[in-house]
Amino acid sequence: MPNLIQPVRGTQDYYPEEMAVRTWLYAKMREVSEAFGYEEYDGPFLERFELYAAKSGAELVEKQSYVFEDRGGEKVALRPELTPTLARMVAARQRQLSYPLRWWSFGPFWRYERPQKGRSREFFQWNIDLIGEDSPEADAELAAVAAGFLRSVGLRPNEAQVLVNNRQLMQTELEALGIPAARHKDVFGLIDRKDKMAAAAWAEYGKELGLGGGELAGIEKLISDQDLWKKSPTLPRFFEAVAAHSASDYVSYGPHIIRGLDYYTGTVFEAWDTAGEFRAIFGGGRYNDLVNAVGGEPVPAVGFAVGNVVISLMLRALGRLPELQAGAPVYVTIFGEEQMTASLALAAELRAAGVQVASHLNADKLQKQFKQADRLGAQVVLVLGPEELAQKQVSLKDLRSGEQRSLPRAELLAELQRILAAA
RNA sequence: GUGGAUGUAGCUCAAUGGCAGAGCACCGCAUUGUGGAUGCGGUGGUUGCGGGUUCGACUCCCGUCAUCCACCCCA
Numbered sequence: 307m308p309n310l311i312q313p314v315r316g317t318q319d320y321y322p323e324e325m326a327v328r329t330w331l332y333a334k335m336r337e338v339s340e341a342f343g344y345e346e347y348d349g350p351f352l353e354r355f356e357l358y359a360a361k362s363g364a365e366l367v368e369k370q371s372y373v374f375e376d377r378g379g380e381k382v383a384l385r386p387e388l389t390p391t392l393a394r395m396v397a398a399r400q401r402q403l404s405y406p407l408r409w410w411s412f413g414p415f416w417r418y419e420r421p422q423k424g425r426s427r428e429f430f431q432w433n434i435d436l437i438g439e440d441s442p443e444a445d446a447e448l449a450a451v452a453a454g455f456l457r458s459v460g461l462r463p464n465e466a467q468v469l470v471n472n473r474q475l476m477q478t479e480l481e482a483l484g485i486p487a488a489r490h491k492d493v494f495g496l497i498d499r500k501d502k503m504a505a506a507a508w509a510e511y512g513k514e515l516g517l518g519g520g521e522l523a524g525i526e527k528l529i530s531d532q533d534l535w536k537k538s539p540t541l542p543r544f545f546e547a548v549a550a551h552s553a554s555d556y557v558s559y560g561p562h563i564i565r566g567l568d569y570y571t572g573t574v575f576e577a578w579d580t581a582g583e584f585r586a587i588f589g590g591g592r593y594n595d596l597v598n599a600v601g602g603e604p605v606p607a608v609g610f611a612v613g614n615v616v617i618s619l620m621l622r623a624l625g626r627l628p629e630l631q632a633g634a635p636v637y638v639t640i641f642g643e644e645q646m647t648a649s650l651a652l653a654a655e656l657r658a659a660g661v662q663v664a665s666h667l668n669a670d671k672l673q674k675q676f677k678q679a680d681r682l683g684a685q686v687v688l689v690l691g692p693e694e695l696a697q698k699q700v701s702l703k704d705l706r707s708g709e710q711r712s713l714p715r716a717e718l719l720a721e722l723q724r725i726l727a728a729a
Numbered sequence: 730g731u732g733g734a735u736g737u738a739g740c741u742c743a744a745u746g747g748c749a750g751a752g753c754a755c756c757g758c759a760u761u762g763u764g765g766a767u768g769c770g771g772u773g774g775u776u777g778c779g780g781g782u783u784c785g786a787c788u789c790c791c792g793u794c795a796u797c798c799a800c801c802c803c804a
Contacts, residue, residue, distance in 0.1 A: 312777095312795070369730075370802070387804085415804080420730080422798065431804060566803065588804065613804025641762075672763050680764040691762060705764065
């Protein structure tokens with residue numbers, strides 16, 4: 307073992323068991339996206355470095371991106387997020403596209419960070435965006451998609467919540483506290499850290515930013531005001547639309563939600579497990595200046611991104627992952643060398659009829675063959691021995707009930723389909 | 730990038746300077762036409778890697794790699 311070449315730090319091997327989870331999540335994302343009329347797209351995994359220099363946060367670009375020169379001397383980056391690619395793609399065909407765009411994507415991303423629980427260097431992300439519409443109803447549609455996703459993976463409203471706030475509301479309120487716009491970015495950073503720091507350290511950080519005691523107290527009061535949304539010109543409409551989507555049980559107001567990224571311009575939201583044991587499940591919001599930033603004309607947009615790592619950890623911890631069966635439900639044994647050909651032909655015949663069948667590859671003891679079938683997760687084992695062949699029958703054992711019987715070859719397919727449909 | 734903890738059988742973990750072990754898993758037999766249960770037996774280790782101290786190192790020291798945790802940042 308010590309001589310094994312180790313995988314790259316922060317990457318994950320997807321053995322069939324993990325791959326089944328990833329594929330299942332992908333299917334759920336697709337299901338919810340398509341239910342709302344969103345279309346799948348993708349961009350390159352490699353982008354010019356300048357794309358991110360133009361818009362992503364400084365930390366993300368300078369410290370967390372995989373950046374290198376290709377053989378032609380081009381400075382390229384493995385994509386650390388999808389939104390700049392999306393903005394670039396929209397800008398490139400700005401006049402030919404029909405708005406609003408409803409687009410979604412699922413794929414790999416890379417960030418050079420110190421790996422820990424819920425954070426790896428290579429991860430998968432679902433991105434979903436609504437482009438070309440600037441309204442509370444557009445924001446609410448994304449919140450409804452988010453709620454639909456949480457529901458479809460089996461998380462309940464008391465386990466996961468989408469928390470929503472609005473940056474413009476917060477800016478208005480900060481100005482009312484006498485904090486000028488130039489300092490809002492710093493204050494947003496301060497608010498973003500409220501839950502992550504001890505009270506004293508947080509107050510100290512506020513002082514370093516030049517905030518007086520009164521201002522700090524005002525901010526603290528602001529971000530604990532659960533009714534603050536009522537003062538917003540858009541959030542009441544947002545919540546009304548969310549209610550119309552029957553998504554209210556998953557979506558609530560969070561006055562402390564502000565998001566770390568600079569490019570959000572309006573509504574922002576994050577999903578959290580209510581127990582607070584994990585990192586944020588996903589985050590997103592409205593970004594109206596982004597297409598503009600990559601050289602297009604301004605287009606309003608709202609979207610969010612869900613990583614596969616945290617949600618998988620959470621579903622596993624809650625025991626909410628379904629039993630995923632990757633192997634074939636039917637297993638054909640090889641009774642002996644003499645029956646090899648007939649058995650392989652039986653398997654082929656069933657496959658041609660649309661049944662998923664794995665067959666044993668040699669004439670091992672039947673005990674071993676049954677054991678393998680069981681481990682591979684087969685539901686039904688077929689035996690074609692000398693007696694069955696002589697009588698043109700097949701023995702069929704249902705591994706769940708343990709029942710076994712022989713039946714005429716002509717009746718096999720219908721019986722298999724009946725058993726598999728019941729399972 | 731900063732600080733801390735941990736690396737022993739496939740997995741979970743014992744052994745604290747003196748013969749490297751247990752449970753589970755795996756393989757075999759009981760069971761030459763049948764999985765899951767039970768009993769009995771068996772395979773499996775350069776103690777992450779490299780160096781040092783010592784008569785002797787899983788144990789102590791240094792380095793390195795990896796994993797985990799907290800920062801940072803964020804999915």
